[in-house]
Amino acid sequence: MTALDCLLQVEDLRVAFDTFQGRLTAVDGISFRVKPGEVLGLVGESGSGKSVTSLSLLRLLPQPPGKVEARALLFDGRELQGLGEKEMRRIRGGEMAMIFQAPAGALNPVYTIGCQVEEVLRLHRGLSKKEARTRAVEMLRLVGLPRPERVAREYPHRLSGGMLQRAMIAMALSGKPKLIIADEPTTALDVTIQAQVLELMKEMQRRFNTAFILISHDLGVVAEMADRVAVMYAGRIVEEAETAALLKRPLHPYTGGLIASRPALAGERKPLQPIPGQGPDLLNRPPGCLYHPRCHRRREICRQESPPELQPEPGRRVSCWLYAEEQEDGGGDR
Numbered sequence: 001m002t003a004l005d006c007l008l009q010v011e012d013l014r015v016a017f018d019t020f021q022g023r024l025t026a027v028d029g030i031s032f033r034v035k036p037g038e039v040l041g042l043v044g045e046s047g048s049g050k051s052v053t054s055l056s057l058l059r060l061l062p063q064p065p066g067k068v069e070a071r072a073l074l075f076d077g078r079e080l081q082g083l084g085e086k087e088m089r090r091i092r093g094g095e096m097a098m099i100f101q102a103p104a105g106a107l108n109p110v111y112t113i114g115c116q117v118e119e120v121l122r123l124h125r126g127l128s129k130k131e132a133r134t135r136a137v138e139m140l141r142l143v144g145l146p147r148p149e150r151v152a153r154e155y156p157h158r159l160s161g162g163m164l165q166r167a168m169i170a171m172a173l174s175g176k177p178k179l180i181i182a183d184e185p186t187t188a189l190d191v192t193i194q195a196q197v198l199e200l201m202k203e204m205q206r207r208f209n210t211a212f213i214l215i216s217h218d219l220g221v222v223a224e225m226a227d228r229v230a231v232m233y234a235g236r237i238v239e240e241a242e243t244a245a246l247l248k249r250p251l252h253p254y255t256g257g258l259i260a261s262r263p264a265l266a267g268e269r270k271p272l273q274p275i276p277g278q279g280p281d282l283l284n285r286p287p288g289c290l291y292h293p294r295c296h297r298r299r300e301i302c303r304q305e306s307p308p309e310l311q312p313e314p315g316r317r318v319s320c321w322l323y324a325e326e327q328e329d330g331g332g333d334r
C-alpha cells in the first residue's frame, strides 16, 4: 500500500495508564493501515486494547491518566498528533466519526435526536438551521427509522437500542466521514437487531464508500463485514489477514482459538471450545510471547522471547515463533 491509497496509517501506537498499582500498558506498539472505503476489523477478547486504540485515534482518551505515543497517526495525509484541539474537533464527527456501543450514554440525553443530527449537519457541513432540520429527517429516514419526523422530536431514552443505534449511524453519516470507527456497535443488541444494524452499516459503507474500523470481541460480527481482520491480544496485533484467508487458515494459535470459541453459525454443528486461561496481567507483562501461558503449541522459546512479526504469505502478518522456523528452514525470501 502506498501512502497515497492509505486513508489512515497508524505506526507504533502505544498507550499506557498510570494507575495506583503502577504503569499499565494497554496498547503496546501496534501498526495498521486502512484504505479509503475499506473495512478493517479489529477483534480480540475484552481488555485487549481495542477501545483504547479507537479513543486514542480520536484523541478522546483522557490524558492523564492515559499517555498516548505513536511514530505516526496519519489521517488523510495529515499527522493528527500535531493538530490543535480546535482542528481535532473539526475532524471528530466530521471526516472521522465514531459509533459506540448502543444505549443512551452515546447520545446526549437532554437534546432530541433531531437536534443532535442537525448539530452535525450545521457544524460539519455548514447547513443553515432550516436546511439542517429537513436533512436530519432525511438522514433518519435513510437509516430505516420508521416515522423519522417523529423520531427527530424524541429524546434518546424513548428509543429502543436498535433505533438508537440507527440514529447514531445517521449522526455519524451526517458529517460525510471518510472513516467511521464503530466500537462494539452491535454488542448491546439482541441477535436479530444486531444483524439488521450490521446490514445497514454494510449498505451505507457501499453507498458512500466510507472506510470503517469495525471493532468487536466477536469474530463472527467482524467477519460479516470486514475486508481484512487484525487480531489483537494484550495490546498487540498478533495476526492480520484478509478475512476469508484468516477464517480458512488462521495462523496464530490465538486466532484459531477465537474461531473455535465462536458459537456455531446457522447450519453448522460444532461444540463450543472456550480458550482456556485468561489474558495476561497488563501491569506485569510476562516475558516471551504474551499468549504462551494459554497456547497449546508453545515451545521453549515462546516462554523466553517475544516473537518477531513475520510475513509468511503476501498480505498476511503474524507474530508467532511457529512461523519463524518455517522461514529459516528454507522459506527463503518469501
Ligand SMILES: Nc1ncnc2c1ncn2[C@@H]1O[C@H](COP(=O)(O)OP(=O)(O)O)[C@@H](O)[C@H]1O
Binding pocket: 017, 019, 024, 026, 044, 045, 046, 047, 048, 049, 050, 051, 052, 053, 065, 282
Ligand atoms: N482509564 C483507564 N485507566 C486505567 N486502565 C484503563 C483505562 N481505560 C482502559 N484501561 C485498561 O486498558 C486495557 C484495554 O482496555 P480496552 O481498550 O477498553 O479493552 P477492549 O476494548 O479491547 O475490551 C484494559 O486492561 C483496561 O482495564
Ligand SMILES: [Mg+2]
Binding pocket: 050, 051, 052, 183, 184
Ligand atoms: Mg472495548
